[in-house]
Amino acid sequence: MPTRLQHLPQRAKDEKKANKKYFRKLRQKKPRELDATVAALHEEVFADTDCLACANCCKSASPIFRDRDVERLASHLRMRPAEFVHEYLRMDEEGDYVLKAKPCPFLGPDNYCSVYEHRPKACRAYPHTDHKGFHQILDLTLRNTAICPAAFEVVRRLREALPV
Template identity: 50%
Template sequence: MDLEFYKNQALQKQKEHKKFLENLKKKPPKNLDYVVQEVHDEVFDEVDCLSCANCCKTTGPLYTEKDIERIAKHLRMKPADFEAKFLRIDEDNDKILQNLPCFFLNEDNTCSIYEVRPKACREYPHTDRKKIYQINNLMLKNTVICPAAFTFVEKMMKNLSK
């Protein structure tokens, strides 16, 4: 997967994508959630996350208290020890990874804690979400990181311009 290509495409199309997403927010089509789910499924039939894992290499998820408790239990650690070993508090007061790429990313791009991974990882890149226009800024950011998010916005533009 040519990440540089997708990143450059996404950066070149930021204005166009932003305008499209803003228009979705102003006048969402009645069947928007249905179209979103359909396009999401189509994109993930084409895009293999294991061939990329750019999200795990370049961005860290937020860890909720539930995430911390679940993962710590899975690793047979105390939540406080898990936090001390892997997390830090960022400028927004969120708990995030101390280092990237993600410590739990294996060499083959699989996740060593996949079954108990953080909620933010499970939901990424948020392309199957209801009322998708509520996360326009996040979606724009994700198009630069994630080929699937970029492809999703491109396909949404095609589908909704028919």
């Protein structure tokens, strides 16, 4: 996995133009079978993916923390929500709460999440390759191909499975 992960940013960069063109066509056509195809590819790719061997999402990206996420995590950590925000979060350019630091402070050296049962909704759904209404998150998916080897693979297979 380290070699695969090591080369992922360059592979994603090499494929970005083709993926953007493909996604532009998908956005225009909105194939009826898109969600079902992506969901099947998601299942197929994740059957062979060990996220604990990678954890690149936790090392290099931050989820968006919604109020419910802040409340849930603060409660779990026995903090007030305001303390949790002050300790761990900052407001990004778009007005969303994100982590102050990378890697995620809840990621252990073994790539296990110390707050896994209480993690933010965005972490639970990452990399969103099984999202209903997939055509609505194409830009996000394109960004995720540079972070998540599974997202990269889902998109690669999608281009083969659903040529547009």
